[in-house]
Amino acid sequence: MSRIAYVNGRFIRHSLAAVHVEDRGYQFADAVYEVITIVRGCLIDDQLHFERLERSLAEIRMEMPFSRAIFRLKVAELLRLNKLTSGSLYLQVSRGVAPRNHRIPHPLTPSVVMTLRPSRPVPxxxxxxxxxxxxxxxxxxxxxxxxxxxxxxxxxxxxxxxxxxxxxxxxxxxxxxxxxxxxxxxxxxxxxxxxxxxxxxxxxxxxxxxxxxxxxxxxxxxxxxxxxxxxxxxxxxxxxxxxxxxxxxxxxxxxxxxxxxxxxxxxxxxxxxxxxxxxxxxxx
Structure with a gap:
């Protein structure tokens, strides 16, 4: 089964997943992220991770792109599609796509990317x-x-x-x-x-x-x-x-x-x- 990623509302084959060349995360590192460990299909300390994500976004003058409940639903579907029970979730939110300019554009739709990968415990x-x-x-x-x-x-x-x-x-x-x-x-x-x-x-x-x-x-x-x-x-x-x-x-x-x-x-x-x-x- 192909590895599946989540990119801006779509579940897509990992090998085909991509964001726009003018995504501000790509051009300015105008983005934040979280990495959450998964054990037995459950996100470890996800409440704390989402709290930190909200804080990081607030510090760069952004809001959560959607609620924690919606995030969890999307992660659950990503886990199901990848048939993954242990590993890690990479979640990234960028300010979005706009012509390259240091000035923050308004309004702008954030880019949201999530990927999973299996991982092994420390030997x-x-x-x-x-x-x-x-x-x-x-x-x-x-x-x-x-x-x-x-x-x-x-x-x-x-x-x-x-x-x-x-x-x-x-x-x-x-x-x-x-x-x-x-x-x-x-x-x-x-x-x-x-x-x-x-x-x-x-x-x-x-x-x-x-x-x-x-x-x-x-x-x-x-x-x-x-x-x-x-x-x-x-x-x-x-x-x-x-x-x-x-x-x-x-x-x-x-x-x-x-x-x-x-x-x-x-x-x-x-x-x-x-x-x-x-x-x-x-x-x-």
Whole structure:
């Protein structure tokens, strides 16, 4: 069966799916997106994803193209057509199609694109052994809280990680503060205490990040949402990253510095176990 995409009201073969050459998402990165994990045919934390989508759209002076209920109906049909039960949904909303001009045109019909793809969980050996990351300069714009498709700086940072044969790149301000990874939130643990950058303009407030903070509260794990430096990260007992697709992945080396004992620590291990339990129990 052919892979099916959703493009502006039509369900169409993925190989034929396309938007207009003057779509502002294509020419100006004038668009936002969400990636939602699918488990057993259910969207994980879709309420939080739709809330963030609405916020991102509002920040770029747009409204939701249709209601959450309509979105869910369209996603359900896309899942049915693709016969997919586990994987991820990519959802993108651009300002629409208009002759190229920096000025925002009014009125304009938004472009909505949705695609599905199967995905595999992070390999167990990765979770058991942990991963290395590097640090790179954070050269992104100053509104990383908006989930914009303008990801070139992230793409180049990810390529740096690939070139260094590591899992991820943590982005660092000129002041030496770790903001986040290229597609993940950044965490450290010191004395059993969680530390992660506050959800301000410098980072995307990850949906999994929010879930982990809630789980930490339930477990009685103290946490701080505050900036932390690379130097502080080097001295951490544990470090890990989080995202909707990877959930949580322990970090055992940052640049050339071994973190803690060089193996996944107890806090990260417990948080991941509880997060997985939460997903499977809510979608049983």
């Amino acid at each position: 167990q050996e990765v979770l058991e052994n942990g991963v290395p990351v590097i640090t790179v300069p954070d050269v992104r714009w100053k509104r990383s809280d908006i989930k914009s498709v303008a990801l070139l700086a992230n793409v180049l940072a990810k390529d740096d990680a690939v070139q260094h044969d590591v899992y991820e790149a943590w982005q660092v301000t000129p002041e030496g503060i770790v903001t986040e990874g290229t597609s993940t939130n950044a965490w450290i643990v010191k004395g059993g205490h969680l530390i992660t950058h506050p959800a301000a303009n410098a980072i995307l407030n990850g949906v999994t990040r929010l879930a982990l903070l809630k789980i930490a509260t339930e477990l009685g794990i103290e946490f701080e949402e505050r900036p932390f430096s690379v130097a502080e990260a080097y001295l951490a007992d544990e470090a890990f990253l989080s995202s909707s697709s990877a959930f949580l992945v322990p970090i055992v080396r940052i640049d050339t510095t071994k973190i803690g004992a060089g193996i996944p620590g107890p806090v990260a291990t417990e948080l991941l176990a509880r997060y997985k339990d939460r997903i499977w129990s809510s979608n049983a």
